[in-house]
Amino acid sequence: MxxxxxxxxxxxxxxxxxxxxxxxxxxxxxxxxxxxxxxxxxxxxxxxxxxxxxxxxxxxxxxxxxxILDNVGCAIYVTDQNTGRMLFANQILKNTFAKELMDHNFDALLQSSIHKDKTRTVSVVYHAEKETWYDLLCKEIAWVDGKKANLYSLYDITDKKLYQRRIEQQAYTDFLTGLYNRMCCERDLARQIDQAKKIGGKGALLYLDLDDFKHINDGLGHQYGDVLLKSISHALKRINGIENTCYRMGGDEFVIIIPPDSYPRFGNIVEDIKKIFSKPWFLKDADYYCTMSMGIVTFPDAGDSVTDLIKKADIAMYEAKKTGKNRVETYREGNDSVSGRRLDMEKNMRDATVEGYREFEVYYQPIIDIQGGKDVCAGAEALIRWNSAKLGFISPAEFIPLAEYLGLINPIGNYVLTEACTRCKHWNDTGYPDYKVNVNLSVVQLLQPDIVETVEKALADTGLSPKNLTLEVTESLAINDMDRMKEILNRIKALGVSLALDDFGTGYSSLNHIREIPIDVIKVDQSFVKDLAGDAYSQSFIKMVAELAQTIGVSVCVEGIETPEQFKVLQGMKVKYIQGYYFDRPMERHAFEAKYVK
Incomplete structure (x- = not known):
């Protein structure tokens, strides 16, 4: 070049x-x-x-x-920020929303779910037709050609939602009956109150409690009580207007919400519920009747607080109970008398247990040994009393059933057991080594899985000899699940503790049960003592029980002896122990010790 x-x-x-x-x-x-x-x-x-x-x-x-975008695990959709025109859709989105894209309504589906609040970038898209859920993420980006664009990412969360539904179903459902539970009731009631206020409508809350349900449990066994509860639940769910608003609050109590849209059928719904309980239930090859008491409160006119409405319906229900059961009462301002007292008792009882049981006192009623010609004190029965700082002295007949209902009978019962063992140990150490103390065990306590360990701990903590502790169980308790009761009572017996069968003669047990239960003492109920002086049947019954007890090697204690005439009838019979006002009423500890622990 x-x-x-x-x-x-x-x-x-x-x-x-x-x-x-x-x-x-x-x-x-x-x-x-x-x-x-x-x-x-x-x-x-x-x-x-x-x-x-x-x-x-x-x-x-x-x-x-x-x-890249075709191979990510979610649906991707990109639109021009200015025109709204689709710039890109990956294959997952095209496959999942083919119909929506073809019908040109996919953008409407997105926009209906996007939060107006720009600070919240995640929304949930629910596709009703497919019953699927998606997490939707929206972000502003610069597209490959530099245009401003909106990037939408949709993640399928259907499995997660269905799992959450199952968990919620378990959390909000009563395991036995399949009805919704108290927690779900409170949530739904709040929604229905808001709905009633929003539309200017009205709804109602019905609180039901089965009358004398305990008789079914005690007489037939808990398994048949459960069958009855399930049958009632299924019947309630079939009533038009309340199919999805029936709740089991616990035990034998139910709540029904009548939503505003069902309120025009209010009268019919109440009548349908009453009809359910007007017919017998077939249990254990026979028909049994079980009635209910119902309290009604309407909302929002009677209140818009969930807690207050349930409380008012509960008060109305107890008014129905008080006036004879098998009744329906509507809440009225001022009708809180006994029911209001019960609610006050509930609050104060909870406070009393939290504050160390200072308001609860253990009284002692002497048990007198009348065999051998000498009437000597053999020990005492420990009896719980409640002297409330706000409500005053409350009868055990009032507060013990409430304690069982509230689940407080276990801590209260454990307190009584420890206190009684402590005092008896003191008596044994101060010159009365043979004194025994009797402590009552409720149904709820005896069915606790750790009851044997609880008794063993009380003995260990107080140092009381097991032979000086007698635990009393009721007759009706023993027949519900005989195999289980025998197993529990035999384990308690193995500790060296004595067992007494209380209230004998009032329950459902046969004489054969006395042989099955490892008891040491039969306590004849005081109902047989009222006319003992002149009633041949009562005399014959006690004599028969005493002879039977001697045959099988157990002792007899007769409760409720109040007069010299009653006491005289028992002399000559094979009765070992006596309790009653003839000797002494239940006394405060210091009074008992002043007289019997000198």
Whole structure:
């Protein structure tokens, strides 16, 4: 070459691009005009090549991006921020929402779920037709060509939602009956109150309690009580208007919410419920009747607080109980008498147990040994009393059933057991080594899985000899689940503790049960003593029980002896122990010790 002029155009990884002009035959001196013209041409060529390269690069980038987004685990949708036009949809979105895209209503589905609050970037899309849920994430981005765009990511969370539903179902459902529980009732009642206020409507809350349900449990066994509860639950759910608003509050109590949209059928619903309980239930090859007492309160006119409404319905229900059971009462301001007292008792009892049982006192009634010609004290029965700081002295007949209902009988019973063992240990150490103390065990206590350990701990903590502790169980308790009772009582007996069968003659047990239960003492109920002085049947009954007890090697204690005439009848019978006002009423500890622990 005779003359050369070279201009660089592009520099790339694969090599450099240059423009070369040359003369091969003869030399040449390049003029400024030639140089300038060529330089301008190079600039134009650089611009053309750059645009071509950028176009190719953009196409390649878009293809790569499309490949990536088609293989992520969620649906991707990109729209132009200014026009709303779709810029991209990955394959998952096209497959999942093909019908919506074809019908041009996919954008409407998204917009209906997006939060107006821009600070919240995650929404939930529910597709009713498919019954599927999606987490929706929305973000502003710059698209591959530089346009402002909206990026939507949809993650299928249907399995998660269905799992949450199952967990909620378990949390809000009563295991035995399948009805909703108290927690669900409170949640739904709040919603129905808001709905009634919103539409200016009215709803009602019905509180039901089965009358004398304990008789079914005691007489037939808990398994048949459970059958009855399930049968009642199924019957309630079949009533038109309340199919999904029936709740079991616990035990034998039910609540029904009549929503505002069902309130026009209020009268019919109440009548339908009453009809359910007007017919017998077939249990254990026979028909049994079980009635109910119902309290009614309406909302929002009677209140808009969930707690207050349930309380008022409960008060109305107890008014129905008080006036004879098998009745329906509507709450009225001021009708809180006995029912209101019960609610006050509930609050104060909870406070009393939390504050160390200071308001509870253990009284002692002497048990007199009348065999051998000498009437001597053999010990005492420990009896719980409640002297409330706010309500005054409350009868055990009032507060013990409430304690069982509230689940407080276990801590109260444990307190009595420990106190009684402590006092008896003191009596044994101060000159009365043979004194025994009797402590009553309720049904609820005896069915606790750790009852044996509880008794063992009380003996260990107080140092009382097991032979000086007698635990009393009721007759009706023993027949519900004989195998279980025998197992529990035999374990208690193995500790060296004595067992007494209380209230004998009033329950449902047969004489054969006396042989099955490992008892040491039969306590004849005081109902047989009332007319003992002149009633041949009562005399014969006690005599028969005493002779039977002697045959099987147990002792007899007769409760409720109040007069000399009653006491005289028992002399000569094979009765070992006596309790009753004839000797002494239940006394405070210091009074008992002043008289019997000298």
């Amino acid at each position: 005779k003359a050369v002029m070279i201009f660089p155009i592009l520099k790339q990884e694969s090599g450099n691009m240059v423009l070369s002009l040359n003369h091969r035959r003869q030399g040449h001196v390049w003029s400024m005009a030639e140089i300038k013209f060529t330089s301008d041409a190079v600039k134009i060529l650089q611009s053309i090549l750059t645009r071509r390269i950028q176009k190719n690069s953009l196409a390649g980038s878009y293809a790569a991006l499309e490949e």
